[in-house]
Structure formats: structure tokens, C-alpha cells
Amino acid sequence: MLVVMQWSGAVLAGGSSSRFGQDKALYIYKGKPLIAWVLDSMAGASERLVIANRPYPGLEVYPDLWRGGDTLSGLHAALAHAQQDWVAVAGCDQPFLSRDFWCFMLEHTRADIQAVVAVLNDLYEPLGALYHKSLEGEVLRRLETGNLKMQALLHDIPLMALDKRALEARFGSYLFLNANRPQDLP
Ligand SMILES: Nc1nc2c(ncn2[C@@H]2O[C@H](COP(=O)(O)OP(=O)(O)OP(=O)(O)O)[C@@H](O)[C@H]2O)c(=O)[nH]1
Structure with missing residues (x-):
């Protein structure tokens, strides 16, 4: 029997796009808004959440x-907000994430870890990563104490670290590109 894993997708779009100069989620790139590229990469999710503080x-x-x-x-x-245990989390400015990429990441989930994330030289890619819902309490504690660094969170939890260069070789060299400015986009 084929067991299909259920997962949630979440696109973070609550930033102020101050370096971009306009709401980057809605910036039209190659015919559609940046946020639509990211949502489309998560088409296999059982739900796709946009996390933002404006409509x-x-x-x-x-x-x-x-x-x-x-x-x-x-x-x-x-x-x-997610319904599923594993949540794919991305920025709204990452148009090169893909369905195949998320499938590959999901293949690396295990019961004894709380994240699947790319790493290069000890630096994690916190967006374009999978997180387990059981992290919610730990993340809230860090918010409450002002310990906001995503790198520190990832250093402190059990996770599967995948080689960033190998992922880029497989899924494209721009895979983790996030557009801080329009000119960052190829
Ligand atoms: N929900 C939520 N998303 C956020 C928040 N801060 C940043 N993000 C999102 O996280 C992603 C990465 O953040 P940045 O690249 O710094 O984007 P930004 O904050 O809009 O850009 P700058 O104002 O130029 O720093 C983007 O998709 C943002 O929309 C937040 O407080 N809440």
C-alpha cells in the first residue's frame, strides 16, 4: 500500500519589503507574482498558508x-496554524523552490528530528526548509525571551542537514535565492 504523507505549506509574507521598495510578494516575475511561484511549488501540500499581517x-x-x-x-x-505535523516554510521571495525540491526534503523526515534544512559551512538556510509542528513551544519561548535568531534555533534542535551545494546541483543553482531587491532576480 502506498502511504502518501500529508504536509502543510506556509509562505511567510509579513515582512516590510523595505529593501525591495514595494511589496515583493506581489512583484511580477516572469509573468506571475513572486508569492505565486512559491505557492505553486507547494502544490502537493494538503493546505497552503500565507502568513502575513495584511490581506x-x-x-x-x-x-x-x-x-x-x-x-x-x-x-x-x-x-x-498548520494542520499537519510537517510544515514546509518559505519566504514569499523565493521563486526557485520547486515541487521536486519539497518532495525530496519530505523524503528526509524522521521521527527523531524536528527540521530538514540545507546547510553550507555551518550556515543553515532557514527558509526553504521543513519544520515539525512540535517546535511551536520552543519557538514561542525564544520569541518571549527575545532570542530571535533562526540560526541559533537550528543549531539547538535535532535536525537533518542536507548539503546545500548538492541540493543546488540537483534542483538548480538559484534554488535558495531570495530577492531582497528586484535586481537580485536573474
Ligand atoms: N509572517 C511574517 N513574515 C515575515 C516577518 N518578517 C519577515 N517575514 C518574511 O520573511 C521572509 C524573509 O524576510 P526578509 O527577506 O527580511 O523580507 P522583508 O522583511 O520583507 O524585507 P526587508 O524589509 O527588506 O528586510 C520574507 O518573505 C518576509 O515577508 C514577520 O515578522 N512575520
Whole structure:
């Protein structure tokens, strides 16, 4: 019997796009908004959540529950709102993530870890990663104590670290590209 794993997708879009100069989620790149590229990469999810604090027409938006913690606030809300145990979390500015990439990441989930994440030289890629819902309490504790660094969280939890260069070789050299400015996009 084929067992198909259920997972949630969450796109963080609660930032201020200050370096981008306009709401980057809605920036049209190669014919569609950046956020649509990311949502499309998560087409295999049982639900796709947009985590933001303002409405996006046509999309169901889930708010941060703890404000002011940057991407850690977004991760917390993603884990809190998600229905499934494993949650694919990405920025709204990562148009090169793909369905095949997420399938590959999901193949590396295990019962004894809480994240699947790319790493290079001890530096993790916190967005474009899988997180287990059981992390919600730990993330909230870090928000409460002002310990907002995603790298520190990832250093402290049991996870599967996948070689970033090997992932880029397989899924494309721009895989983890996040567009801080329009000119970052190829
Ligand atoms: N839900 C949520 N998402 C956030 C928050 N802060 C940043 N993000 C998202 O996390 C991703 C990475 O953040 P950044 O690249 O710094 O984006 P940004 O904050 O919009 O950009 P800058 O204002 O230029 O720093 C983007 O998709 C943001 O929308 C937050 O407080 N809540």
C-alpha cells in the first residue's frame, strides 16, 4: 500500500519589503507574482498558508500570533496554524523552490528530528526548509525571551542537514535565492 504523507505549506509574507521598495510578494516575475511561484511549488501540500499581517486579495491569510519577531514570528505562526505535523516554510521571495525540491526534503523526515534544512559551512538556510509542528513551544519561548535568531534555533534542535551545494546541483543553482531587491532576480 502506498502511504502518501500529508504536509502543510506556509509562505511567510509579513515582512516590510523595505529593501525591495514595494511589496515583493506581489512583484511580477516572469509573468506571475513572486508569492505565486512559491505557492505553486507547494502544490502537493494538503493546505497552503500565507502568513502575513495584511490581506492579500484572493488568498487566505493567517496572521502572526506574536508580533515583532521577524521570520521567527512567521515560523511560529506557520507552526501554530498548520494542520499537519510537517510544515514546509518559505519566504514569499523565493521563486526557485520547486515541487521536486519539497518532495525530496519530505523524503528526509524522521521521527527523531524536528527540521530538514540545507546547510553550507555551518550556515543553515532557514527558509526553504521543513519544520515539525512540535517546535511551536520552543519557538514561542525564544520569541518571549527575545532570542530571535533562526540560526541559533537550528543549531539547538535535532535536525537533518542536507548539503546545500548538492541540493543546488540537483534542483538548480538559484534554488535558495531570495530577492531582497528586484535586481537580485536573474
Ligand atoms: N509572517 C511574517 N513574515 C515575515 C516577518 N518578517 C519577515 N517575514 C518574511 O520573511 C521572509 C524573509 O524576510 P526578509 O527577506 O527580511 O523580507 P522583508 O522583511 O520583507 O524585507 P526587508 O524589509 O527588506 O528586510 C520574507 O518573505 C518576509 O515577508 C514577520 O515578522 N512575520
